[in-house]
Amino acid sequence: MIFEHDFPRASGSVPRARHFAEKSLVGLPEAFVGLVALMVSELATNALRHGATPFDVRIDAADDGVAVEVSDNGTGGAVRRSPVSSDPTGRGLQVVDALADEWGVRPAAIPGWRNTVWFSLALPGAARSG
């Protein structure tokens, strides 16, 4: 099942996007939903911090796991930094990199159009398809 939602360029869109993910995945194991919601929160934050545009979240929930896309129409794209421990920021994609099974960036085909960051996470115990 696919769930999609647009969010405005406002900091309140971060908790709303996270809660949207939680509601979309209701019934799945709490720890799994928590990880997905955490990663959605990071990508929504990145979209607002770097894209500074509205963004949308697309959640493809299958029997064996989820694939999530967060798209903005900013010009930045995702850059994973390696902050030292005293750096306050730059850890959003570090979280996604650590928790997702796979993740990546699809830069806009046309400059200034949609940048998408996606990740996938298999349900614990699910047979992996590929």
Added chain:
Amino acid sequence: MAELGEGGVTANLEMTEGGAPCIAIAGELDFSNAEGVRTVVDEALANDPEELVFDLEKLSFMDSSGIAVLVHASNHARVLLRRPTPIVLRVIEVTGLTGTFTVAE
């Protein structure tokens, strides 16, 4: 006491019996309210304490925006995290900051 932002977080600064400032954060800490919590942290750091305690028992969610606030605090004082919830511990662990904070029950 500060009521902060859309996701719903409160940050309550008190002095502990030992004299270290303690900030009890409850709710969900993210980009929408981290700035407000940081203001409370700066208030706690104003007297240049050696240690700053965070009581996280009621913090049900935190992402890297919350990590940024804790790292900011740890750049100015020793940071003790009391009773962090599993998701908060997970975020600290995956950002490689386990050694940056002291965690206590």
